[in-house]
Amino acid sequence: GDSVTQMEGPVTLSEEAFLTINCTYTATGYPSLFWYVQYPGEGLQLLLKATKADDKGSNKGFEATYRKETTSFHLEKGSVQVSDSAVYFCALGSYSSASKIIFGSGTRLSIRP
Amino acid sequence: EAGVVQSPRYKIIEKKQPVAFWCNPISGHNTLYWYRQNLGQGPELLIRYENEEAVDDSQLPKDRFSAERLKGVDSTLKIQPAELGDSAVYLCASSLGTSGGGDEQFFGPGTRLTVL
Numbered sequence: 001g002d003s004v005t006q007m008e009g010p011v012t013l014s015e016e017a018f019l020t021i022n023c024t025y026t027a028t029g030y031p032s033l034f035w036y037v038q039y040p041g042e043g044l045q046l047l048l049k050a051t052k053a054d055d056k057g058s059n060k061g062f063e064a065t066y067r068k069e070t071t072s073f074h075l076e077k078g079s080v081q082v083s084d085s086a087v088y089f090c091a092l093g094s095y096s097s098a099s100k101i102i103f104g105s106g107t108r109l110s111i112r113p
Numbered sequence: 114e115a116g117v118v119q120s121p122r123y124k125i126i127e128k129k130q131p132v133a134f135w136c137n138p139i140s141g142h143n144t145l146y147w148y149r150q151n152l153g154q155g156p157e158l159l160i161r162y163e164n165e166e167a168v169d170d171s172q173l174p175k176d177r178f179s180a181e182r183l184k185g186v187d188s189t190l191k192i193q194p195a196e197l198g199d200s201a202v203y204l205c206a207s208s209l210g211t212s213g214g215g216d217e218q219f220f221g222p223g224t225r226l227t228v229l
Contacts, residue, residue: 004155034217043117044156044204044220089155093216100146100169101218103155 002027006090006104013080014112021075021107023064023090031094033057033066033073034101038087047075047088082111115139117221119205125227131193134224138186138207145182146218147190148204156204162188163210195228202226 007022025031035047035057048057053068062077073090090104118137126132138145143164148156159178161169164185173180177196182188192199202223208216 036220043222044206046217046219049217091155100158100161103157105153105155 002031002092002094002102004090004092004102004104006088007107009087009106009108010110011107012110012112015082016079017111019075019077019080019084019109021088021090021109023073023075023104025071025073025090025092027071027092027094029094031092033064034091034093035062035064035073035075036089036091036103038089038106040086044089080109080111082113085109085111117205117207117219119203119221119224121224122222123225123227125229126195128197128228129194131191132195132226133189133191134203134205134226136188136190136205136221138188138205139219142207142209142219143185144208144210144216145188146204146206146208147180147188148206150202150204150223152201159190192226195226197228200226200228 003026005024032051034049036044037047038044048059050057050066053066056065064073064075087106087108089106091101093101120135145162147159150156160173160180162182165182178192180190202225204223205221206218208218
């Protein structure tokens with residue numbers, strides 16, 4: 001069945017460092033891909049998404065490119081801030097999965113000042 | 114615009130007791146989801162509603178879990194009786210329901226259930 005595998009955490013970086021969180025997926029058909037973020041004490045919120053191959057989603061300085069050939073959707077940011085500390089979830093939404101979103105297990109990111 | 118509202122935010126109960134969670138989705142959102150999120154894991158879908166109809170409840174443990182969405186708006190998720198393994202965060206989400214798997218889902222803050 002459809003699944004998402006993402007980089008295990010926790011990930012700890014210094015402020016202004018470059019961030020990559022890896023995500024790969026297995027799916028039949030052509031899924032939509034998402035990154036959701038969960039800040040401390042808050043609910044999950046959509047960070048960015050891409051709906052077809054080679055699309056790039058971007059928001060708040062984060063980017064991820066839908067790579068069909070490598071079945072990946074890695075999250076990147078050029079210069080992280082303390083306020084980026086959160087748990088990040090990679091997810092896919094596929095029509096073949098009855099329109100439900102399947103989430104990865106999450107990666108906890110901590111940024112040191 | 115108000116987001117997805119859930120109550121209570123926290124609940125502590127003894128095993129074998131019943132418990133209920135309530136969700137009010139964003140106005141106009143036809144699709145409503147209940148997820149369970151275990152510690153250190155991503156959310157897992159329990160049930161999805163399109164208006165009043167439960168269209169995907171394949172992951173709902175029907176021996177003890179039930180859900181309803183009266184009039185296609187608010188929803189209630191119930192566990193009876195609760196077991197120790199039910200301790201988790203229960204998330205409600207809603208979406209417009211217009212683009213299937215590509216729909217953005219909006220999540221509530223969740224209810225953290227602890228079963229003692």
